[in-house]
Amino acid sequence: MKIWTSEHVFNHPWETVTKAAMQKYPNPMNTSVFGVDVLDRNVDQRGRLHSKRLLSTEWGLPSIVRSIIGNARTCTYIQEHSVVDPKEKTFELQSTNITFTNMVSVDERLIYRPHPEDPEKTMLTQEAIISVKGVSLSSYLEGLMASSISSNAGKGREAMEWVIRRLNTEIEELAITARGTLRTPMAAAAVTEK
Amino acid sequence: MNSVGEGCTELKREYDQCFNRWFAEKFLKGDRSADPCSELFLKYHTCVQKAIKEKDIPIEGVEFMGPNREKADS
Numbered sequence: 001m002k003i004w005t006s007e008h009v010f011n012h013p014w015e016t017v018t019k020a021a022m023q024k025y026p027n028p029m030n031t032s033v034f035g036v037d038v039l040d041r042n043v044d045q046r047g048r049l050h051s052k053r054l055l056s057t058e059w060g061l062p063s064i065v066r067s068i069i070g071n072a073r074t075c076t077y078i079q080e081h082s083v084v085d086p087k088e089k090t091f092e093l094q095s096t097n098i099t100f101t102n103m104v105s106v107d108e109r110l111i112y113r114p115h116p117e118d119p120e121k122t123m124l125t126q127e128a129i130i131s132v133k134g135v136s137l138s139s140y141l142e143g144l145m146a147s148s149i150s151s152n153a154g155k156g157r158e159a160m161e162w163v164i165r166r167l168n169t170e171i172e173e174l175a176i177t178a179r180g181t182l183r184t185p186m187a188a189a190a191v192t193e194k
Numbered sequence: 195m196n197s198v199g200e201g202c203t204e205l206k207r208e209y210d211q212c213f214n215r216w217f218a219e220k221f222l223k224g225d226r227s228a229d230p231c232s233e234l235f236l237k238y239h240t241c242v243q244k245a246i247k248e249k250d251i252p253i254e255g256v257e258f259m260g261p262n263r264e265k266a267d268s
Binding site: 040079 | 209210213214226228235238242246
């Protein structure tokens with residue numbers, strides 16, 4: 001069993017990061033995720049939003065792993081449960097693979113919360129627990145998967161920045177359009193004031 | 195982004211657009227009003243459930259209109 005953990009700071013407030021994380025896919029960095037579906041969603045008694053999602057992925061297993069467990073080009077399905085608490089400002093996600101479970105188990109947990117020292121920043125704490133079953137090289141393979149997860153996590157963070165930029169561009173474009181339509185009446189009002 | 199059910203992608207897009215707007219403009223700002231996307235979700239959800247059955251995907255313990263739902267189901 002291998003445990004991988006990481007902490008990362010985004011220079012954006014928690015609301016921005018949470019909005020982006022909710023719309024993370026598709027993005028040019030995580031190309032192995034080719035489908036995302038919401039299975040269920042509800043708000044609980046404490047006002048927290050629960051979402052259950054299904055992620056369809058072409059999990060990029062290292063070729064050595066594929067040669068041991070079989071070269072079948074199939075997709076892997078991941079089930080994710082997430083909770084957004086808008087009062088506490090936490091967005092927590094947990095996911096696990098639901099296929100290939102007899103061979104490998106990858107459980108991931110991510111928590112986004114405001115940085116304790118700077119409310120304009122967001123802290124992401126991430127961990128993955130990896131278990132390869134019934135294979136004698138399991139700890140070596142687990143190590144390979146951990147570095148794959150680590151590299152994907154780096155891509156995931158880049159992906160978040162990409163989504164945040166895209167959302168900000170959309171907001172700016174809306175603002176420019178809004179200013180354009182306001183400009184004429186505002187100019188007329190300014191002339192009247194003089 | 196596509197849906198696991200190829201025929202569900204358009205329904206998914208409509209639902210996602212509705213949800214993302216409510217999520218950013220209401221939910222995250224502390225507005226407790228329910229999301230207006232239930233009908234869209236129902237259509238999308240029916241489509242996805244069919245695709246999941248067809249592809250034999252082993253979803254664990256998901257129940258639409260499960261015991262945690264706060265809203266009254268109509």
